[in-house]
Amino acid sequence: MSRVGHGIWLVLKPLLEIALALVVLAALLLVPTLGGENLAVKNALNGFTVTAASATTNGPLVGDQSLFDKETACVQRWAKDPDNNYLNYFPAIGAPEHTDNVRSGLMPCGSFTGDFGSDQNQVFQYKSETTYPGGIGLVVFDGPTAGYLWAGGIVPGSGQYVSRFDPSTGKEIWRTWVSNVNESGQWLALGSLALIKDGTLVAAAGHTFWKIDRQDGSLIASQDQPIEGTPAVDHNFDGMVVAPDEAGTLLIKSQTRSVGCPTQTNNAMSSCPNDYGDAPNSVFVAVDPVTLKNLDSIEINQNVTARTVAVERDGKVYIYGNGAKSLVRVIWDPDTQTLKQDMGWQPQVILKGQTGGASPVVLGDWVIADSNANPSTDTPQCIFSVNQDDPTNTNTFCPWGKTFPVASGATTSETPAAPAVDPETNTIFVNDYFLKGVFAVSLDPTSGAMKEKWSRPDWWSSDYFTLVGPRDQRVLVSQNISADTTTVDIGAGFDYTETALWVNAETGKTLAESAVNPSTAPGSLVNIGYGGRYYTMGNDGSLFIYTVQSCKDATVNVTPASTTSCPDVSSTSSSSSSSPSPSSSSG
């Protein structure tokens, strides 16, 4: 018996040894894959690659300097006209935090330096030579040679700061820290930044205003604003506008965090209510632009999460917001220096299952509002037009339909950004972070009725839009999240990639599209600079600088190759008869 057993063992032993070796080998091959394709690592490494490639091939982007004088003169004229909602800002492209006082997205003095007639364009890109910790939230400019940014609060960090940077390299010139949440206990979230008419930078966050010298970054003044009723540490000022009054009064409201919730960054607004109850009501303040002293402060009847806009109408300054319960209007009276909520203008426009929207915009007689600034799984986003003089006169347009799933298959809707509006063509541009697709919507300026003008189901953006150039050559710009991204990726964080996309605003056809880069701040925008330069704000703390070039003018092929690219320049230069054609395009 033992002999039989020994015989079996003699056969079995080598087989078992081989099996064991194979198991060990399989484990050896499996272990490295258990961590998966770590998106954060890929993003970081690819981000470095962009820097390296930019530095060695594309160089700093100085823009088309021949345009500087023309752009400067243009924006100085533009800023003087009250119809353009630019009064009391410094007369420079990008002086307000989001284009203008109504966040229209329109800056006709900005330049598109590619070929407007086709998509035969390539996109130079350069990653900033400085990485800004805490994430960049806002970018403003005082001219072609200096940019300023507001950082901190996008991702958890110790505080917030304002930096001046070189518009060609993104390299930091000075940095002024304005807050430390560890010392103050203040809720840290994205604040506000603008260049006002006296040439100073004004920043706001928490319940504080700061005035900063733009030349050297020195702090000229800082002033806490009064917050009554609820802890000031749970309020965060965002969406500053400058009143079109004689003084240029600074107007802002607070967004609020549920009392007692320790969560930082903007995530607090969506995550805190479940455990700590509803967030308190917002507070509106009016602030002296010179001293930063408080002129008036009122608590309104609801929380207004998204940024507000301001317009002058019939001798009054109206501030519009998109509240948790309704759209709201607060009236600023420069004569009495008082703020007052207009209780007669509180239209409740959102549909059942929708959440309140992002910042409203103003287009002629109409306030345009979207919905679902907080995610909705019940009803897709719709947009609404509400008459400024008659809040019962409203119109609704639902580009994605009124039920889930929508055409893309998405079952969640969220819009961190406001629609853009082009007052010269009465067009509204709208997107959704989860639904995908961009729609251009025509507005009847008399009735407020809306209808689809064009759509791009393939275009995926969470951002505000930017509109540049003259009316007959208007270009619409925004991010385009990579098609291989999933909504799960979006929900999980910032580990996805995207491009910057330029389209013909009239037709929606692609003009230019950058190379793929790491993700940028959701609900932000492609900022317009001078000389055809554009700036996006990476979640990794970097600025991405872009310029578009027509293939007709190309003397090199950009590296990394942009999505719309030119044929090999070396071959076309040797064969002058060959005509350029894009390697890829969409739309």
Place this chain on the structure above:
Amino acid sequence: MRTKKDWELVGAGSGFLAAFALTLYLVVVVATDPSGSPALPAVDEADAAPAFVAAHLNAWRMEMLLLTAGALLLLWFLPCLWTSLRRAEGAPGRAALATLAAGVGGGTLMLISSILGYTLALASSPTQAGVAPTLYTAGALSVATAGGVFALMLFAFARVAMRAATLPTWLGVYSMVAGLLCLFGLAAPFYDGGPLNAATGLLGRWIWFISLTIWLLLLGIHFIRDQRHAPSESTDDVDTQTREEEVA
């Protein structure tokens, strides 16, 4: 009960397995298409390393794991090698000791290279990604330097093998040739491109590495064959014998 023969076989087998792990490492390297796009960069193009690693993240991690496995198995194999060499060389066994010391040194440098490679593949922030090219270069140089140290191991082994009757002379000759090739690793720190660079150079990185792998393979097979023909002894016998030798 484990016999001495079993343990010697495990030791000898580890040399073979080390060669197997390093061969697999080379297979994975080739599978990543190192001349494709993005290409595995030379030292002077280390700025492109993050792009290569990002494009082949799992493969890169597997390479590092196989390099680690190869180094660890080599370190396990070295005492077996040292025992055999000491017997073959006789007292005072300086060449055997030099083989062991150089082998440990080279294996350690390979482990350091793996750690640098692992660190590169864990760069989850821009700041960390910023040093990725440096980690890449340092990792390549660690392996190249290991080559130089292994040259010492191979020369010492060759000295014993070509004199002792218990080891085949041809293996000693091969060791001498492989050792000479390994010396190119020492030249790598002075070249940032071309055939002598540490990251992609034919001489600075690959030829000596392949020679070393083949040497390990041949030696492992030789030892396995040797041990299979040797008589069995229990480990207790070995312990007793060793203690008696020490007393004597």
